Structure formats: C-alpha cells, structure tokens
Amino acid sequence: MDLSELNPAGSSAAVSAVIGPALNESGLGWSVASQIGVEVAAPLTAALDRVRKLQATGQIDRQGLQALHDELLQARRASIVGQQITRLAQGGIQQQHETVSLAQVLRDVLSQRTQDLAARGIGVKQVIRSAEVVVDATLLSAFLHAVLDWGLRHARTPIEFRLDMKTWPAHARFACRFGHLPADQAAALAERPTRGAPGAPMHLEALDCLSWRLLEHLALTMQLPLERSDAGGETTLTVEFPHTANDSLEGASAIEVDSAFALSGDSRPLSGSHVLVIANRRDVRNQIRHAVAHMGLMLDFVTSIESALEFCQHGTPHAIIYEAQSCDRSFDHLREDVARLGGRPAWIEITEHGEAFEVSSFGDTSMARVGRDAITSSLPSALMFELAREP
Numbered sequence: 001m002d003l004s005e006l007n008p009a010g011s012s013a014a015v016s017a018v019i020g021p022a023l024n025e026s027g028l029g030w031s032v033a034s035q036i037g038v039e040v041a042a043p044l045t046a047a048l049d050r051v052r053k054l055q056a057t058g059q060i061d062r063q064g065l066q067a068l069h070d071e072l073l074q075a076r077r078a079s080i081v082g083q084q085i086t087r088l089a090q091g092g093i094q095q096q097h098e099t100v101s102l103a104q105v106l107r108d109v110l111s112q113r114t115q116d117l118a119a120r121g122i123g124v125k126q127v128i129r130s131a132e133v134v135v136d137a138t139l140l141s142a143f144l145h146a147v148l149d150w151g152l153r154h155a156r157t158p159i160e161f162r163l164d165m166k167t168w169p170a171h172a173r174f175a176c177r178f179g180h181l182p183a184d185q186a187a188a189l190a191e192r193p194t195r196g197a198p199g200a201p202m203h204l205e206a207l208d209c210l211s212w213r214l215l216e217h218l219a220l221t222m223q224l225p226l227e228r229s230d231a232g233g234e235t236t237l238t239v240e241f242p243h244t245a246n247d248s249l250e251g252a253s254a255i256e257v258d259s260a261f262a263l264s265g266d267s268r269p270l271s272g273s274h275v276l277v278i279a280n281r282r283d284v285r286n287q288i289r290h291a292v293a294h295m296g297l298m299l300d301f302v303t304s305i306e307s308a309l310e311f312c313q314h315g316t317p318h319a320i321i322y323e324a325q326s327c328d329r330s331f332d333h334l335r336e337d338v339a340r341l342g343g344r345p346a347w348i349e350i351t352e353h354g355e356a357f358e359v360s361s362f363g364d365t366s367m368a369r370v371g372r373d374a375i376t377s378s379l380p381s382a383l384m385f386e387l388a389r390e391p
Helices: 008-026 030-057 062-090 102-112 115-118 137-154 185-193 210-222 282-291 307-313 329-340 372-388
Strands: 097-101 123-129 133-134 159-165 172-177 224-230 234-241 272-278 298-302 317-324 344-352 368-373
Touching: 030 062, 030 210, 062 298, 097 102, 102 115, 102 123, 102 137, 102 172, 115 137, 115 159, 123 368, 133 137, 137 159, 137 172, 137 210, 210 224, 210 344, 224 344, 272 307, 282 298, 282 372, 298 307, 307 329, 317 372, 368 372
Parallel strands: 123 159, 272 298, 272 317, 317 344, 344 368
Antiparallel strands: 097 133, 159 172, 172 234, 224 234
16 A cells, blocks of 8 residues: 555545445445445544644644644554455455465464564463465465454453364364453353353454454455354454364375466466555655556555564565665665564565566575666566565
8 A cells, every 4th residue: 555645535436436345246245345444544543633733732742742643543454454444345255275284384473473462561382283284375474464464453461372183074274362451341241141152153243353254254255264253251262174184194185286387477376465665755666566467466565664673563475676776784674674573475676677577596695687778577476486485
C-alpha cells in the first residue's frame, strides 16, 4: 500500500472499485466490508482528535505522541488486512503445493514476532509434535501470522500452540488456545449456571475482528477445516490439515506436489507473497508496481529506510526491493535489524542505469541486482528465483 500516493478526493471511488467486484463475484459480505471501514476509521478518528488538540495548543506529551503513533499503525494494519481479505475473496490465487514442516514454519513465525509478543507482555507455550503437510508454504506462513495477530489482540492469558496428529484419519492438527477474559472474570463466569446443552460450542462475535476474517479466508483458500469455541472465558481454535504427508504422501493424492517453480509469465506461483519496496521516487515505484502487477503479490511501499525499519518491526516481508541510492549506513542498519528480528527476506537492488540482471549468490550478505532499464523484463524473474531458492 503506497500511502504517499493516496488521493483523498478519489478515495471513495477507489474503495468501491476494489470492494465492489469482490462483493459481487466472490461473496465478500457487506458486514466484512463495513468492518474494514470501522477498524480503519476508529483509530484514525482518535488520531485526528489528537492532531486537532496539537494544532490548538501547539503541545503534545510523550504519552500522547506514542498514542498517536499507535493509532496510525492500527489504522494502517487494518487497511493492509482489508486488502488481503479482498484479494483472497476475489479468488484466482494459484497455489504451489509442497511438503513443508508445520512445526518449523510455526517456530519461524513465532521467532519473527518475538518483539510483538514482548511488547504486549503475552507469553507463549508450545506443545509441538513434528508433522509434514502438503500446502502452499506462503499461504501457510500468512495463516499462522494471522492466527498470532488474532491471538495477540484478544488474549488475556498466555497463548498455547499445540501441534499433534489425529490417529484416524492420520491428519496433522493445529490448535491455538488462550483466555479472552482475565483470570478473575473467567473464574466468576465459570461459577454462573450455563445455558443450553452442556459442552455446546460458544462463539463470541466480539472476537470476530479483521484478523479473524483474514484467517478464515486463508483457511478457506487452503481448504483447511476450522473449529472454534469461546466457552468459559477461554478460546480454542482447532485446524485440521487433511493433506498430511507420511512416507508415502498418503492423503496428498488430490494435490499436485511441485518441487520446482516456473518462470512462465502466465503462471502466478508467488501469489500472496509479501514484498516491501523502498523507493523515494514516484516513477520508480510505478515501474515496479507495473512490472509485478500480474504476479498476485502483496505490495507495500515506503519512501525511506527509516520507514522500512519501522515497517519490519511488525513482521518481515518475504522480499525487499530497494533503490541502490538508498545504500548508506542506515541501510546497513536495516539489514542488521531485520536479521536480528529473525527475518531472512530476499533482497533485490535496483541499480540506477543499465539492463543488468544478477541473481544472488548463497552468501549471507548477497543480493540480486536489476538495472532500472530492465525492471519490466527482469524484475519478475528475479523475484521468482530469489523467493524460490533455498536460503
């Protein structure tokens, strides 16, 4: 999402252009569209009130500045999630199924989000058994990030992640459990008489935020059955993976397992991958946007290294494209900080002149390079190679 190029006068038309087709063709309900508007507007309204007070008084304290910062980030996050939901609802994502370690992907996601967990003071308990599943690896990572976002928003107790195997059928099963009420309120709730059938599933609409809607759409796209219960002040989400791999890949017969990737311009093996672009110049941003428009990527744009660093604090993208002129000491700090956060994105440098296209080597500091004159012809291939290769 390129915030620098938003046109306030045309924003309503832009929203209609994006949301409309999804509603008509893919069944994205008006309730979800309304929720996107609410979760964007509410923090922006609070932020606007703070700005008005700042205009009136010329002063803002550190606490108020932090609150303003958090409200803008919240609105930005809601906007990004809304875009992701819309893209999923529109359909057409070409998945690349492969056998991946569910346990390892979960560990990677938790490692990348260590700072978010610490900032909210939420502990994590892991009860994990190794399991390999046949899925689109990018969508699986996005799904687990969405589960964590949803849990972080509502958890009032440590979050437990459990991964085990059902005996019959032999399917991997993932569960996320947390208390959505403080311990004292949950205890008081447990003492009240229950209504309805004992043990009946309970669903609280208050927990159906945009992160929940996103993980629902991701699960639907990946054909993963979801079960959720919010009874007794405790929420439990259970996800079953019907295509669990064993020695004979039993259960994967309905899915074509691809171990390679295609460089065809007509295929979209990277649909859903998250790419951050650091480009100060509008024409460069437009070149990049048009070059990869057919790939189904989730694109975000920032105009400075400082903004990129702030962006990565909330999750590392799969790839970072940047202009060579950004390579100063602050860029080195960005790479160091991303590595410290546990991220290992693909790095692609846009050089100022020429039609060069150099893929990265396999060293820790290597990166691919694409000449600006070759953005249209070579950037898609560079992205496909860098995101498909083993780190």
